[in-house]
Amino acid sequence: MGTDFSSLLSAIMPPSYVIPSDFDPSRHLSLVAKRRGVSPLKGMQKYLGTPGLLSMAGGLPNPDYFPFDELTANVLAHDQFPITPIGIATSRGTLDWLWNLFVTKPLKAAISVPKYSNQPDDIQLSTALQYQMAKGIPHYISLCREIVAKIHKPGYSNWEVLADDGNTDGWAKCVQTFCNPGEAVLYDEWTYPSALAAMKPYGVSAVPVAIDQQGMCSNNLREILESWDDNVRGSPRPHLMYIVPIGQNPTGATMGVERKQAIYDICVEYDVLIVEDDPYFFLQLGDYLPPAMRSTKYQDADQVFIDHLSPSFLRFDHQGRVIRLETFSKTIAPGCRLGWTTCAPLFAERLERASETSTQAPCGFSQVLVTTLLEQWKYEGYIRWLHGLAVQYARRRTLFVDLLMQKFDIEIQSPCVDSKRSANIVYSAYQKLSPYAADIEKGRRPHIFTFTPPTSGMFVWLKFNLDGHRRTPEDGDETTETLFWISVVKEGLLIGPGGMFAADQSVAKNSTAGHFRISFSTIKDEEMIAAVNMLAKAVDKFYA
Numbered sequence: 154m155g156t157d158f159s160s161l162l163s164a165i166m167p168p169s170y171v172i173p174s175d176f177d178p179s180r181h182l183s184l185v186a187k188r189r190g191v192s193p194l195k196g197m198q199k200y201l202g203t204p205g206l207l208s209m210a211g212g213l214p215n216p217d218y219f220p221f222d223e224l225t226a227n228v229l230a231h232d233q234f235p236i237t238p239i240g241i242a243t244s245r246g247t248l249d250w251l252w253n254l255f256v257t258k259p260l261k262a263a264i265s266v267p268k269y270s271n272q273p274d275d276i277q278l279s280t281a282l283q284y285q286m287a288k289g290i291p292h293y294i295s296l297c298r299e300i301v302a303k304i305h306k307p308g309y310s311n312w313e314v315l316a317d318d319g320n321t322d323g324w325a326k327c328v329q330t331f332c333n334p335g336e337a338v339l340y341d342e343w344t345y346p347s348a349l350a351a352m353k354p355y356g357v358s359a360v361p362v363a364i365d366q367q368g369m370c371s372n373n374l375r376e377i378l379e380s381w382d383d384n385v386r387g388s389p390r391p392h393l394m395y396i397v398p399i400g401q402n403p404t405g406a407t408m409g410v411e412r413k414q415a416i417y418d419i420c421v422e423y424d425v426l427i428v429e430d431d432p433y434f435f436l437q438l439g440d441y442l443p444p445a446m447r448s449t450k451y452q453d454a455d456q457v458f459i460d461h462l463s464p465s466f467l468r469f470d471h472q473g474r475v476i477r478l479e480t481f482s483k484t485i486a487p488g489c490r491l492g493w494t495t496c497a498p499l500f501a502e503r504l505e506r507a508s509e510t511s512t513q514a515p516c517g518f519s520q521v522l523v524t525t526l527l528e529q530w531k532y533e534g535y536i537r538w539l540h541g542l543a544v545q546y547a548r549r550r551t552l553f554v555d556l557l558m559q560k561f562d563i564e565i566q567s568p569c570v571d572s573k574r575s576a577n578i579v580y581s582a583y584q585k586l587s588p589y590a591a592d593i594e595k596g597r598r599p600h601i602f603t604f605t606p607p608t609s610g611m612f613v614w615l616k617f618n619l620d621g622h623r624r625t626p627e628d629g630d631e632t633t634e635t636l637f638w639i640s641v642v643k644e645g646l647l648i649g650p651g652g653m654f655a656a657d658q659s660v661a662k663n664s665t666a667g668h669f670r671i672s673f674s675t676i677k678d679e680e681m682i683a684a685v686n687m688l689a690k691a692v693d694k695f696y697a
Contacts, residue, residue, distance in 0.1 A: 192509035216279035230260035231534035234541030287508035289316025313501035400433025405607020441606030473497030611674035634667035
């Protein structure tokens with residue numbers, strides 16, 4: 154039934170592709186993926202570059218009639234943002250967040266893309282705004298390949314890159330390409346809700362794996378795979394993993410090298426593909442340090458910044474079992490709807506087939522603008538831009554945690570057992586004792602929440618102790634987590650209720666704890682101060 158996949162595989166794979174003897178990538182393809190053929194219309198496009206060829210076969214509109222004659226934009230300089238975290242309090246200064254990070258006139262430069270260029274190899278609107286091959290325009294793919302080669306350095310040589318509309322789009326196509334109804338996918342126990350939602354209509358379930366301050370726990374992953382019983386579980390042993398290893402969404406954890414190597418080795422042993430959703434890779438913020446431990450000396454070398462980033466799973470991948478999803482949503486703008494997938498040739502070809510009959514190709518305007526911007530900045534300029542972004546988001550993270558430290562009594566609860574890094578310390582928060590409550594024993598104060606300061610991304614993940622809440626008939630069937638969340642909203646602050654991030658929804662509904670994701674990425678400093686005050690006010694009322 155459908156396509157003879159063995160014959161198709163021989164036809165589409167480049168001669169350089171050699172399947173490792175201990176890895177069969179075709180085993181992981183869904184029935185739908187195996188049945189996909191080349192789009193008849195897209196299949197003809199490979200001939201369009203033939204010299205002297207006159208084409209009257211396609212349904213391409215005439216670019217002379219495109220109303221866009223030239224596309225221009227003013228863009229910021231690659232070094233617009235400082236790489237010294239101005240405003241971070243240290244032991245040498247006092248804490249004062251009621252001021253802007255810096256006041257400077259934005260440095261702007263113009264970029265311009267014509268409809269037609271005298272140089273046929275230049276990027277131009279006449280081709281970029283035309284129907285495109287699903288893998289993306291060549292200029293864009295070339296830039297993505299440069300980033301992958303210089304920064305991620307895959308462990309095998311013949312990897313491929315293809316464009317997509319961002320990581321959510323990339324993951325949705327992965328679900329279609331690698332999952333059959335009734336199968337299961339390995340997930341962090343707390344994870345990105347849209348990734349779960351993408352699987353649900355296809356009858357694919359999530360298998361939660363425990364996480365700690367570094368993200369997914371390798372020992373629990375091994376336990377799950379080693380003890381898997383198809384009959385008990387009701388599905389075959391998972392052959393696909395979805396993971397956000399940097400800026401783990403929602404906890405903000407950063408997975409270290411040793412943990413990644415351990416997880417990769419387990420996936421090799423049990424033949425599991427790794428889909429690495431990594432939108433926060435360049436927003437690795439470093440450890441949070443209290444003001445007394447901070448220094449005014451900071452490393453300002455861009456290459457040092459890159460060298461100190463926790464590497465991608467691609468770095469360990471010697472077989473081609475990692476499918477890496479990367480996006481410009483967090484580094485340029487989400488509205489670009491532009492990203493790319495890096496993977497082995499077979500997977501890239503099947504994902505391209507999925508795009509041909511769905512999104513076709515990312516928006517030509519986005520590809521033109523982002524590509525021209527990066528060509529003007531060049532690789533070194535883009536790295537400097539990323540360095541500046543990481544420093545600014547680190548400043549925001551530090552401000553938010555500092556405010557929590559001021560508003561609550563914070564004590565160190567316990568360090569992570571497998572690391573001595575300060576990033577893995579768990580903090581416990583208690584209500585501050587008022588001057589009028591000096592006679593109350595400190596140990597009798599209610600324990601409010603715990604958290605680990607995030608080392609990547611845009612979020613702080615708070616785990617609230619709600620076990621002692623006295624429910625009333627007015628509470629109805631709402632979970633205690635929802636009741637507290639409503640109380641925070643009533644104070645004027647909207648935060649993310651943790652239940653939506655649970656890979657196993659039954660755990661979220663039955664838990665006596667409450668989890669909340671709070672984003673420090675967008676609001677102004679003075680608004681952040683007000684937000685923490687609102688949170689503290691809601692705590693005071695709820696725990697009264």
